[in-house]
Amino acid sequence: MCTQLSTPGEYADLLDKFDTFMFDCDGVLWSGDHLIGGVIEALHLLRSKGKNILFVTNNATKSRKSYKKKFDGFGIEAHVEEIFGSAYAAAVYISTVVKLPxxxxxxxxxxxxxxxxxxxxxxxxxxxxxxxxxxxxxxxxxxxxxxxxxxxxxxxxxxxxxxxxxxxxxxxxxxxxxxxxxxxxxxxxxxxxxxxxxxxxxxxxxxxxxxxxxxxxTGKPSQSMLDCIQAKVHFDPKRTIMIGDRLNTDILFGKAGGVSTLLVLTGVTAKEEVLAPGATPIAVPDYMTQSIGDFAVLATPN
Amino acid sequence: MCTQLSTPGEYADLLDKFDTFMFDCDGVLWSGDHLIGGVIEALHLLRSKGKNILFVTNNATKSRKSYKKKFDGFGIEAHVEEIFGSAYAAAVYISTVVKLPxxxxxxxxxxxxxxxxxxxxxxxxxxxxxxxxxxxxxxxxxxxxxxxxxxxxxxxxxxxxxxxxxxxxxxxxxxxxxxxxxxxxxxxxxxxxxxxxxxxxxxxxxxxxxxxxxxxxTGKPSQSMLDCIQAKVHFDPKRTIMIGDRLNTDILFGKAGGVSTLLVLTGVTAKEEVLAPGATPIAVPDYMTQSIGDFAVLATPN
Structure with missing residues (x-):
């Protein structure tokens, strides 16, 4: 059962339900070098409400440190310790699970x-x-x-x-x-x-x-990524939501990890893949909205 | 049921049964730049008995014309019209089946x-x-x-x-x-x-x-390759044998095309993949021998 968010009340309810917001990046915050509209406002809103923000990306071309520069370039507030990438998850997996001599x-x-x-x-x-x-x-x-x-x-x-x-x-x-x-x-x-x-x-x-x-x-949907996050950050799965644009990585990852899930339609997955009659999605998100920018409706005009 | 050839009589019987011998090349005649022992003698024997010889290769890096140079380099008699490569099969498929405008x-x-x-x-x-x-x-x-x-x-x-x-x-x-x-x-x-x-x-x-x-x-095991050969050469499937080193290309190709098959062990497939207890080969060859060179036992010493 997937709830499609539309009214300001629904967005507000969702914010009340969760303390920790895990964001995929490509297709959620930006697409290539194009910032998705309303992202800065939405993230600012979450931070202003004291929410924990984590960025959980499968992008392995950059280290967390150089990935932060991508956020900086877009003018998005982000801190290295909030960023979890699949290259980092792989390195941690090799050093702590494989225990490579x-x-x-x-x-x-x-x-x-x-x-x-x-x-x-x-x-x-x-x-x-x-x-x-x-x-x-x-x-x-x-x-x-x-x-x-x-x-x-x-x-x-x-x-x-x-x-x-x-x-x-x-x-x-x-x-x-x-x-x-x-x-x-x-x-x-x-x-x-x-x-x-x-x-x-x-x-x-x-x-x-x-x-x-x-x-x-080691990246999403693997739970190696979640193990990596859990080793560094405290979060209550019941009050955590994973937000992403792909069913077979983000949404599957959230579901396997026992956190709630929100699909946005600014990336790879189209609405029909979840909702069309006869669709057989690999994972059904708990919530769906067009874009992270939709949360900006809750921002108080300055 | 796979017959393992071993006695000179068995090799002689096989020669009597077939008029057309289709050979895979890599792993059958040579391996990389190493000629497999006895190949020249075995092919010479077949030609001396008036057999039709075809070379049916999935190697698409060379045209038939430049592939012939590879035979020349090894001192193996071959003629361009005897050579069928998967690049040729692809080009013929595009021009005659797809009929690309x-x-x-x-x-x-x-x-x-x-x-x-x-x-x-x-x-x-x-x-x-x-x-x-x-x-x-x-x-x-x-x-x-x-x-x-x-x-x-x-x-x-x-x-x-x-x-x-x-x-x-x-x-x-x-x-x-x-x-x-x-x-x-x-x-x-x-x-x-x-x-x-x-x-x-x-x-x-x-x-x-x-x-x-x-x-x-378009290459083996696809029947596009056989269509390509049939358009150029007459052969009776009942008196034709495909000789190769791979079950999932050569042997499958021969079986699908209704010709007999002989697996040699000088390439990719190991004997155990066919004969080990519990083995589930994708295709079982009619015959098996260590190497094409085994046929050289039939050559009359000059």
Missing amino acids: KDKKVYVIGMSGVEEELHNEGVSYIGGTDPADTTFEPFDLKNFTPDPDVSVVLCGLDTNINYTKLSKAFRYLHTNPECLFIATNEDSTFPSTGGILPGAGSISAPLRYALGRDPVC | KDKKVYVIGMSGVEEELHNEGVSYIGGTDPADTTFEPFDLKNFTPDPDVSVVLCGLDTNINYTKLSKAFRYLHTNPECLFIATNEDSTFPSTGGILPGAGSISAPLRYALGRDPVC
Whole structure:
């Protein structure tokens, strides 16, 4: 049962019900480099009412620290400790759940965000933004000396993806069944300015297909992300709501974690995917509204 | 029921049963740049007995003409008209089954082999080896003007795969549900010197994943490949045998086409995948032998 919010009273009731608001970012606060209307006012309203705000993003291209700059650029108040990204969740998972020995390494398909978070967690890595792997030179196994210390392959969105990176990652995983295969997130696409583009799940897809095995995923909807948040922030699931634009990440994540869920329609999921007759959504949100900006109706005019 | 060949009599019987021998190449005749022992002798034996020989390969990186050079390099007798590649099958499929209008184009993820075969069939294309698409420059939709004439995306093995190519192909397919999605072949891996590497199926995997739709495949096991062969060569399926190293391409292809099948163990498939207790092979070959070179036992010493 999904409640569609429309009247100011309904928005006010929702605010009363929850203390902690977890926001997805891409498709909720902004779309590519376009700020969604009313977002600043809505977040300001929540802060003025003493609500806890958390930003829970599957974007793994940036560390939390550099992701904060994105908020700054939009003029959105945000603090590094409020930001939880899938690169951070992956790094925490590797250091605290996998407990990767200090002499072992991660082979990274991903961008600087993944590298920074691994570094911050004291995890050694190779690959990533290494210029030696950002190449169109033909990949030849004869010239590849695998690093015997690699025991994890971590894959996130990497817009420098290429055959050398895929081949190295594949060889680490294929030749060593003990090598862990971890993905920051499985989003098939992400909202960019002007439309959607292939997401992190599409970057790990060649490895899944070639290996015939699926990665452990640390981003939404995985509960590894929630474990990561719970280790740092106190929140009562009963008084917490996850707000997102995707059923198969945000809404599924909230439901699996026992928090309430609100779908906004400014990103990937269309209203019909939930409400059309015969629709079989992977998860049904508790609430739905067009945009986060809708909450701005509650703001007192200054 | 799979007959394991071992005695000279069994090899001789098999030769008597068939007139046309269809060979997969990678993993059967050679592995990467390593010729499999006895291949030249075995093929010479077949030719000396007047057998028809066809080479049926999913390798789409080379046109038939440039693929012949690979045979020449190994000293294997082969003729262009005996060679059927998945790039050729794709080009023939587009020109004769799709009947792509002359003013329409194919966006290619693939290498020169695909381009040459499309050109030979009179099909216009963009992408492919175009240096503008072989780039690590960030892909930005703002700078992308889709070609309105593109109505097919054709994807083959492309070792210059990158985010720009994936994004362009994704946008053509995502924004136009009428745009056809064709893959030369779906091999997850291919045998290279020193081990297997991600194959053509792994290159189209990001598009499948991002789009949530599968391509039409023209290489083995698709019968588009057999249609292509039948249009050019006469053979009696009852007296034809397909020889390959992969169950899910070669053996499935042969079985679906009503020809007999022989699995060799010099490539991807291991004996246990067919014969181990509890094994559930996707297709069971009629015959099995270690290597094509085994047929050389029948060669008369000069």
